[in-house]
Amino acid sequence: MSHGVMVMVLIVYYSWQGHTEKVARALAERVGGRLARIEPVSEVGTLRKAMMATFGIRAAIRPTETDLSGVNFLIVATPVWAQKAPPYVNEYLSRVTNASGKPFSVLVEMGNSGAEKVVAIVRKSLEAKGMRFVSSATTLESDVDAGRFDRTVEEFARTIVEAAAPAA
Template sequence: MINRFIHCRRCVVKFGGILIAAALAVTIGWAFASYPQPAESVQAAAPERILIAYYSQSGHTEAVAKAIQQETGGDLYRIRTNIAYPKNAPAMQSQAKAEYNEGLRPSLAEPMPNMSRYDVVFLGFPNWYNAPPAGVFTFLKQTDWKGKTIVPFVTYGLSGWGSSIDDIRAAAPDAILAKGLAVHASQAGNCKEAVVSWLDSLGIYAAEGGRNR
């Protein structure tokens, strides 16, 4: 399972391309160095101070969200909008990308939770087109993030995190951003081991009766 914000695929290059690849690696390293690194640990919070907010279209992200809830005891909140998406994946991604480019912030279909109750917010969504769905931005923009920690998680098919981390930073600059978890959609239904390992690495205490108590 992937539990880093940035992951690289191993590549095989011809000898003639090594210098170019090295130059690109240096450039990319400089670019990433300009961003603050995600927090490697999360301050312990009581279950009632933890929220797991997620957007899920096909059920993959919901499966991960429920695995997190089982381990932490936090509250679940599903981010919903009134936008209808095509069932055809390419058409859905095309629509979602257009919404992203237009900066669409659709209204949420259900009332926001009382965010003042929460210190730690797990935020999950599918990475359709290298970025969060429009409804996630609405959720982010409707919250005062000062003093709160966002712990992101995504499900994906090909693109891993894409630009999601930068998008979260831009939408919630006052939040503390913690190390996230990326789960391939094909593994979402069997993600408990990855979730437990990730939560352990963050220092999150499990729910009463769960793994760590």
């Protein structure tokens, strides 16, 4: 795929057990995006994870690409914890800069429910920074385990490619 104008798509993901990472990688192959991992300074236990997520707490992360100056399109890929976004994702979102006017999409990986709530959390945070919501997609853990998420990623990738294409 050759573009007259190189569109820089950044896919930022947090993955605890590898499901979100698997989907984020598949998406990167489809949209030619660059991957950046959100890494906690220290992982906490499961119970504390749920508590922190429930209360919308942010938790320290290692430095990652938060300055979107050179980015044309941001994709945030995140799991669902206790019906909320993980604290590390909240922290990443809070650090995003130079994002105004830029489009973003959200990819949510879940066990069984909570995707809409997480999409809403990410949207609220990035729209507050002047970003434009384009699309969201959800994959189920069981489908990711079984390798049955191609169509979802394919359709999601299409929404991103269409939105990221420079107007002719």
